[in-house]
Amino acid sequence: MWIWFGLAIAALIGELASGTFYLLLVALGLAAGGVAAWMDVGLQWQLIVCAAVGLVGLGILRATRVLKKREVDDRRNADVHLDIGQTVNVESWSDARQARVWYRGAHWQAELAADQSPEPGLYQISAIRGTRLILSRKV
Incomplete structure (x- = not known):
């Protein structure tokens, strides 16, 4: 016993x-x-x-779902990607809503977020998908 x-x-x-x-x-x-x-x-x-x-x-x-991990979208999590929230300048957008931007000393492929209009100007990185930056208009 x-x-x-x-x-x-x-x-x-x-x-x-x-x-x-x-x-x-x-x-x-x-x-x-x-x-x-x-x-x-x-x-x-x-x-x-x-x-x-x-x-x-x-x-x-x-x-009770106590053991379930909290699912966090790491593509949008600033704790995972320190680039999220940073500002980039977009000179022009292509018809496919894509651009090449200069960021951290290199050219990056960028894609416009779904709810944004393609206009030149300052954008903020809202997500990272692979090596492509997803941009939203800077507020």
């Missing part, structure tokens, strides 16, 4: 070190196995209780 609780404490310590919810579920399952052992049920039932509690906990976390 005490081995279950010892393993649960070890999983909790691992949880504190890693910061994931998975080891917390393992610790809860191990503690449930310890409770089953304390109630003098057979080893196979202790293992079933341990697994069931862990799987039910995982199902609850998945249903």
Whole structure:
């Protein structure tokens, strides 16, 4: 019985070190196995209780979307691309709403954002798609 609780404490310590919810579920399952052992049920039932509690906990976390990563569009995230928000000067646009701009000491392919009108002037980088800058009119 005490081995279950010892393993649960070890999983909790691992949880504190890693910061994931998975080891917390393992610790809860191990503690449930310890409770089953304390109630003098057979080893196979202790293992079933341990697994069931862990799987039910995982199902609850998945249903509440706690484990789902926050999806961030890295093409528009200034924390990922430091160029987002920077200003460039566009001298002219092509008919395909594209231009070549001088930025950071080199020529870059630029594309006009969907809701913008193609006029020369100052634009700000609103996204990066591959090596192409997506530009919006500077406010």
